Amino acid sequence: MKNNQFMSNLNRINSLVLALLVHFSFSNLSAVAAVFSNGGNVTINDNTTGSPYPSDITVSGQSGTISSLTVSLSGFAHTYPEDVRLAIVGPTGTAVMLMDQVSRTLPVSGLTLTFDDGAATSAFFLTGSGSYRPYSANSAAMTSPGPSTYTTTLSSFIGTNPNGVWHMYVEDLVGGDSGNISGGWSINMTITPIPETEHVAVAACLLLSGFAGYRRFRRRVSV
Numbered sequence: 357m358k359n360n361q362f363m364s365n366l367n368r369i370n371s372l373v374l375a376l377l378v379h380f381s382f383s384n385l386s387a388v389a390a391v392f393s394n395g396g397n398v399t400i401n402d403n404t405t406g407s408p409y410p411s412d413i414t415v416s417g418q419s420g421t422i423s424s425l426t427v428s429l430s431g432f433a434h435t436y437p438e439d440v441r442l443a444i445v446g447p448t449g450t451a452v453m454l455m456d457q458v459s460r461t462l463p464v465s466g467l468t469l470t471f472d473d474g475a476a477t478s479a480f481f482l483t484g485s486g487s488y489r490p491y492s493a494n495s496a497a498m499t500s501p502g503p504s505t506y507t508t509t510l511s512s513f514i515g516t517n518p519n520g521v522w523h524m525y526v527e528d529l530v531g532g533d534s535g536n537i538s539g540g541w542s543i544n545m546t547i548t549p550i551p552e553t554e555h556v557a558v559a560a561c562l563l564l565s566g567f568a569g570y571r572r573f574r575r576r577v578s579v
């Protein structure tokens with residue numbers, strides 16, 4: 357009889373621990389994808405900064421931190437893409453150069469470009485619409501208020517707060533050609549929520565009550 361009761365209590369404790377594991381597993385699985393856009397035209401003026409400089413996207417109301425991020429440009433056109441430098445800066449000041457003096461020297465227009473760390477091709481080889489890894493020819497500062505330092509991997513944003521104003525800076529380095537980004541730009545991010553405080557408190561209470569019950573039972577069995 358005592359053995360049956362002991363096993364019954366063990367099962368209750370196991371169930372509590374299992375419930376906790378399931379709770380935290382679901383918390384970790386509930387990452388959400390979100391897209392934020394500014395569809396306004398950005399003019400790539402010849403041999404100077406773009407208009408506007410920067411183009412902004414405001415993100416608000418998101419709970420959690422960034423777990424992955426890509427950036428897309430819509431309607432990219434330029435008569436000599438090698439002239440172009442383009443970077444984004446997040447709300448926490450993290451800056452990433454997406455394209456800087458790529459090898460393309462023939463005109464392009466109407467391109468949809470996605471910058472993704474996992475893309476098969478570097479933006480250095482930009483030819484048409486598609487996904488490219490960020491590429492920078494050097495580490496030179498952009499024209500103020502553009503970033504003076506930056507990375508070339510979008511993973512730099514992982515773990516940062518998505519809320520706030522995001523900036524996109526584009527400039528043209530050489531006289532003679534120009535372009536525009538007619539459909540603006542967008543940020544595609546995955547956000548992993550931070551477990552809510554009350555969930556952690558409830559889970560801790562369940563765990564403590566389970567162990568307290570187990571210890572009371574062990575004392576009864578041992579006398």
Ligand SMILES: [Ca+2]
Pocket residue numbers: 401402403439528529530531532533534
């Ligand atoms: Ca130019």
